[in-house]
Amino acid sequence: MKKIHKIVKNLIQKYDTTNPIELANHLGIIVKHKPYSQKTKGLYVKIFDSKFIIINCNLKKEDQEIILSHILGHSLLHFNNDTIFAWENSLFPQGIQENEANIFALELITNHNLLKSTNYQPTF
Numbered sequence: 001m002k003k004i005h006k007i008v009k010n011l012i013q014k015y016d017t018t019n020p021i022e023l024a025n026h027l028g029i030i031v032k033h034k035p036y037s038q039k040t041k042g043l044y045v046k047i048f049d050s051k052f053i054i055i056n057c058n059l060k061k062e063d064q065e066i067i068l069s070h071i072l073g074h075s076l077l078h079f080n081n082d083t084i085f086a087w088e089n090s091l092f093p094q095g096i097q098e099n100e101a102n103i104f105a106l107e108l109i110t111n112h113n114l115l116k117s118t119n120y121q122p123t124f
């Protein structure tokens with residue numbers, strides 16, 4: 001198991017944001033929204049040196065945030081330079097990599113929601 005808590009903490013400190021869209025942009029990933037069927041949550045695409053995360057805008061706003069954070073987790077933990085295309089079809093799929101991406105999303109969103117809802121300052 002990778003040290004996901006530490007990875008998320010370092011990202012938030014380095015870029016001074018918990019917003020997954022801002023974090024993606026800092027990491028050179030462009031976030032787009034497109035309407036898909038409910039079955040497709042989102043996808044990751046790499047075209048030459050450009051990386052995109054495309055989120056299904058028909059999903060609930062909160063779900064869009066979770067999916068974006070989840071795919072962002074994959075892009076940092078699992079996708080390498082050979083990955084050019086990956087679909088995200090389920091919110092809670094099985095498997096080690098899926099679990100790790102879910103943990104990444106949970107860590108990020110927990111921090112994000114705490115910051116939004118209170119004057120909470122992350123202490124780590």
Ligand SMILES: [Zn+2]
Nearest residue numbers: 074088098101
């Ligand atoms: Zn996944």
